[in-house]
Amino acid sequence: xxxxxELQGPPTAPATIRRVTVIGCGLIGTSVALALRRxxxxxxxxxxxxxxxxxxxxxxxGLALSSGGPPADxxxxxxxxxxxxxxxxxxxxxxxxxxxxxxASTKARILTEAESIGCDLTSYVPGHPMAGRELSGPGAAHxxxxxxxxxxxxxxxxxxxxxxxxxxxxxTACGGExxxxxxxAHDRIAAAVxxxxxxxxxxxxxxxxxxxxxxxxxxGKGLWDVTRVAGGSPDLWCDILHQNAEPVAExxxxxxxxxxxxxxxxxxxxxxxxxxxxxxxxxEGRGLIVGAHPAGAAxxxxxxx
Amino acid sequence: xxxxxELQGPPTAPATIRRVTVIGCGLIGTSVALALRRxxxxxxxxxxxxxxxxxxxxxxxGLALSSGGPPADxxxxxxxxxxxxxxxxxxxxxxxxxxxxxxASTKARILTEAESIGCDLTSYVPGHPMAGRELSGPGAAHxxxxxxxxxxxxxxxxxxxxxxxxxxxxxTACGGExxxxxxxAHDRIAAAVxxxxxxxxxxxxxxxxxxxxxxxxxxGKGLWDVTRVAGGSPDLWCDILHQNAEPVAExxxxxxxxxxxxxxxxxxxxxxxxxxxxxxxxxEGRGLIVGAHPAGAAxxxxxxx
Numbered sequence: 001x002x003x004x005x006e007l008q009g010p011p012t013a014p015a016t017i018r019r020v021t022v023i024g025c026g027l028i029g030t031s032v033a034l035a036l037r038r039x040x041x042x043x044x045x046x047x048x049x050x051x052x053x054x055x056x057x058x059x060x061x062g063l064a065l066s067s068g069g070p071p072a073d074x075x076x077x078x079x080x081x082x083x084x085x086x087x088x089x090x091x092x093x094x095x096x097x098x099x100x101x102x103x104a105s106t107k108a109r110i111l112t113e114a115e116s117i118g119c120d121l122t123s124y125v126p127g128h129p130m131a132g133r134e135l136s137g138p139g140a141a142h143x144x145x146x147x148x149x150x151x152x153x154x155x156x157x158x159x160x161x162x163x164x165x166x167x168x169x170x171x172t173a174c175g176g177e178x179x180x181x182x183x184x185a186h187d188r189i190a191a192a193v194x195x196x197x198x199x200x201x202x203x204x205x206x207x208x209x210x211x212x213x214x215x216x217x218x219x220g221k222g223l224w225d226v227t228r229v230a231g232g233s234p235d236l237w238c239d240i241l242h243q244n245a246e247p248v249a250e251x252x253x254x255x256x257x258x259x260x261x262x263x264x265x266x267x268x269x270x271x272x273x274x275x276x277x278x279x280x281x282x283x284e285g286r287g288l289i290v291g292a293h294p295a296g297a298a299x300x301x302x303x304x305x
Numbered sequence: 306x307x308x309x310x311e312l313q314g315p316p317t318a319p320a321t322i323r324r325v326t327v328i329g330c331g332l333i334g335t336s337v338a339l340a341l342r343r344x345x346x347x348x349x350x351x352x353x354x355x356x357x358x359x360x361x362x363x364x365x366x367g368l369a370l371s372s373g374g375p376p377a378d379x380x381x382x383x384x385x386x387x388x389x390x391x392x393x394x395x396x397x398x399x400x401x402x403x404x405x406x407x408x409a410s411t412k413a414r415i416l417t418e419a420e421s422i423g424c425d426l427t428s429y430v431p432g433h434p435m436a437g438r439e440l441s442g443p444g445a446a447h448x449x450x451x452x453x454x455x456x457x458x459x460x461x462x463x464x465x466x467x468x469x470x471x472x473x474x475x476x477t478a479c480g481g482e483x484x485x486x487x488x489x490a491h492d493r494i495a496a497a498v499x500x501x502x503x504x505x506x507x508x509x510x511x512x513x514x515x516x517x518x519x520x521x522x523x524x525g526k527g528l529w530d531v532t533r534v535a536g537g538s539p540d541l542w543c544d545i546l547h548q549n550a551e552p553v554a555e556x557x558x559x560x561x562x563x564x565x566x567x568x569x570x571x572x573x574x575x576x577x578x579x580x581x582x583x584x585x586x587x588x589e590g591r592g593l594i595v596g597a598h599p600a601g602a603a604x605x606x607x608x609x610x
Contacts, residue, residue, distance in 0.1 A: 130525050150523050179522065189520045197509055197531045202587025203563040204505045207497060207556055209589040215494045216597035217484065218455050220435050224598050225530040226502045230591040234584035238577050245571035251512055252568035258508040260561035266550035272543050279539035282507025284514040286535040292521035293529050 013039040014169030021046070021065055021072040021096055023087055025056035027133060028103045029078025030141035033061035035174040038143045044072065055138035071095050074170050077102040080236055081243040085113035092120050101127045101167045105190055106243040107154045107183035121158035125167040126183060128152050128190070129176055134231035144175060151176035154183040191247035198229050198237055199252055205230035318344040319474030326351070326370055326377040326401055328392055330361035332438060333408045334383025335446035338366035340479040343448045349377065360443035376400050379475050382407040385541055386548040390418035397425050406432045406472045410495055411548040412459045412488035426463035430472040431488060433457050433495070434481055439536035449480060456481035459488040496552035503534050503542055504557055510535035 018041060022033045025047040033043045033056060043062030047053040057064060075097030077087050081104040088100055100123055104110060107126045115121060131149040133140050151171045155164060168178045181189070205227040208215075241248055258278055265274040323346060327338045330352040338348045338361060348367030352358040362369060380402030382392050386409040393405055405428055409415060412431045420426060436454040438445050456476045460469060473483045486494070510532040513520075546553055563583055570579040 130523055132527075149525070152523070181519070185519065189523050192512060192516070192520055193523050193525060193528050196512070197528050199564060199567050199583070200505060200509045201531050202584050202591075203560045203567070204502055205588075205590035205594065206563060206583060206586035207501070207559060207590060208593050209586045211497070211590065211593050214486070214490065215497055216593055218435055218457070218494050218498050219594055219597040220454070220498060221598070222437075222534045223498050223502050223594060225533050226506050227587075227591050227594055228530050229527045230584075230587040231595070232584075234581050234588060237584050238580045241567070241571055241580055242574065242577065245574065249568040249571040252564050252571075254512060255508045256561045256565035256568065258511060259504060259557050259564070262504050262508075262546070263554040263557035263561065266546055266554040266557075269547065269550065272547065275543045275546055276539050278504070278511055279507050279535075279537075279542050281511035281514045282532075282535040283510075283539060285510035285512060285516065286507075286532050288513050288516050288521055289510065289524055289528060289532055290536070292524040293526070 011035070011039055011173050011175045013041050013173050014166075016166050017041055017073045017169055017173065019044070019070075019072045020170070021075045022062065022078055023047070023075065023091065023096075024078035025049075025052040025061070025138050026078060027136050027138070027140045028129065028131075028145075029076065030056040030059060030061045030138040031131075031143065031145040032076050032078060032103065032129075032174055034059065034141055034143035035146060036170070037062060039173050041173065044069075052138055056141070059138055059141065061138070061141065072097040073099065074166060075100045076170070077104075080104070080239045081106045081110060082239050084110045085117055085119065088114055088124060089117050089119050092123070097123075099123050099125065099163045099166045101125045101153075101170065103127060103129055104243075105194065105240045107152075107186045107190075109243050111154070111156060111183050115158075121156065122160045123163050125159060125163050126154040126156070127167060127171070128154075128186065129171075129174070130194075131176075132232075134229060136233045136236070146171075147175040149176050150179045152179045152181045152186050154181055154186055156183065187244050188247045191244055191251055195241060195244055195248045196251035196255065198232065199241065199248070200255055201227050201230040202237075316340070316344055316478050316480045318346050318478050319471075321471050322346055322378045322474055322478065324349070324375075324377045325475070326380045327367065327383055328352070328380065328396065328401075329383035330354075330357040330366070330443050331383060332441050332443070332445045333434065333436075333450075334381065335361040335364060335366045335443040336436075336448065336450040337381050337383060337408065337434075337479055339364065339446055339448035340451060341475070342367060344478050346478065349374075357443055361446070364443055364446065366443070366446065377402040378404065379471060380405045381475070382409075385409070385544045386411045386415060387544050389415045390422055390424065393419055393429060394422050394424050397428070402428075404428050404430065404468045404471045406430045406458075406475065408432060408434055409548075410499065410545045412457075412491045412495075414548050416459070416461060416488050420463075426461065427465045428468050430464060430468050431459040431461070432472060432476070433459075433491065434476075434479070435499075436481075437537075439534060441538045441541070451476075452480040454481050455484045457484045457486045457491050459486055459491055461488065492549050493552045496549055496556055500546060500549055500553045501556035501560065503537065504546065504553070505560055506532050506535040507542075
């Protein structure tokens with residue numbers, strides 16, 4: 001498989017973006033800042049937590065935001081989903097930028113909230129880089145976190161085309177691939193590929209809370225992989241899940257029903273078809289996932305069987 | 306992290322094992338045969354499916370079993386769990402070997418069955434190499450599949466110490482690490498580290514059966530990892546799950562309850578504590594899993610967030 005990045009050459013800064021302000025110096029905000037700095041864009045940073053701000057500054061992600069400067073070309077809001085609309089409103093009131101975007105994992109509720117509290121929506125382009133790590137904080141950030149990754153942007157009626165062009169330029173400058181999706185569609189897809197899987201992995205990992213040494217001695221690569229994303233921050237993920245409640249709940253109900261159905265089928269030693277049927281559907285879904293993620297398919301992993 | 310294999314030097318053949326017969330030329334049986342051949346042990350192979358047998362022979366895993374030869378030092382039964390006791394009984398009736406072991410993922414029910422149909426238990430050492438791949442068949446086999454992997458053996462009252470010593474030598478010759486566990490304990494642990502996770506991964510992957518291209522376009526490494534083991538053979542896994550029904554069902558019920566509980570909490574926009582509580586337990590379990598599998602911890606994976 002050819003890495004798309006190899007064909008494109010290294011990212012460059014678009015002419016329209018010379019100064020960016022990043023609000024929120026966690027993993028994603030700091031990684032955006034590092035990626036932008038690498039292509040020569042001037043970045044200013046701010047965070048309510050002075051330790052995060054200092055951490056990001058020390059990593060070379062930019063300088064602390066100074067008051068009274070000219071508005072940035074783009075303001076990137078990299079705070080938890082439930083805070084984005086409020087942060088956007090405050091930033092617009094301070095005239096921090098000409099164009100605004102965010103990186104939260106949910107989109108529809110933020111957009112509704114931003115409208116209802118009176119944000120200027122013409123300059124706001126909702127966004128979501130599909131990248132992350134199971135580590136958090138500025139120390140886990142790196143400039144190539146978004147290389148070749150999908151980065152949905154969610155057009156909405158009030159948005160100016162110029163704002164969209166500018167933010168698309170920022171995505172490309174970070175090495176990401178722009179994908180255009182309505183906010184509702186984004187949230188349904190994010191529930192399927194990320195939010196519901198997070199809960200499922202956490203519920204499985206939770207069966208190991210307090211596990212005894214004998215059990216842990218037989219842990220293998222299979223369990224390691226299935227539970228990997230369960231290492232994410234509980235507070236951030238709780239916020240994400242509540243912001244995308246309905247699409248996530250719908251999927252979780254389906255998964256819980258299937259799992260409980262297998263437990264019942266095993267208990268009654270019922271017909272094997274019930275169990276096989278789920279495993280066959282699992283094979284089918286897995287086949288599509290593998291086909292959709294060729295980089296993954298190329299890795300020949302081993303599992304504990 | 307140091308690979309345990311590096312410290313031990315390459316595996317060697319024990320003096321007590323010169324000839325091994327492997328019954329069942331799937332992924333595990335063929336890999337055992339390849340590992341034994343590599344240390345100079347003579348291997349004979351048999352499989353009900355002539356294509357599997359031919360595949361294994363062509364890979365250099367050994368020669369087809371000839372009738373009328375002297376008994377092998379060890380017979381390795383590498384057939385699906387529900388068939389092991391019957392295969393053992395038939396092999397003992399033909400006097401195929403002096404010592405017998407198997408590689409099935411479940412142990413207690415096989416042992417009970419073997420006793421009830423009149424197998425000679427003095428020469429039978431139940432075993433389970435904790436290794437595998439999401440691929441199956443002889444073509445997926447390789448000689449180092451078991452390198453550094455745990456390989457539980459399950460002592461039982463009728464077993465001769467000599468049989469145990471011989472099979473432990475076979476495990477070491479394959480590069481595996483012997484772990485001694487009672488059959489019941491093995492099955493409870495295997496349910497936790499392998500069987501229940503398989504069902505959970507399958508149920509999640511099943512939500513992607515029939516997924517649309519827009520959804521698949523945003524599939525990332527996180528989902529890839531969570532669903533990886535769901536690629537396993539439905540027939541084999543159905544057999545494994547039914548053979549270890551009660552321990553697996555118990556875990557699945559707990560996981561389904563947790564997942565359904567989160568769905569309900571999200572729907573009613575209830576207190577965030579309910580969701581956070583599971584995610585914190587997930588963090589705790591994940592921490593123990595990472596600690597138990599240092600090779601995994603050394604890999605810094607990215608996730609779709």
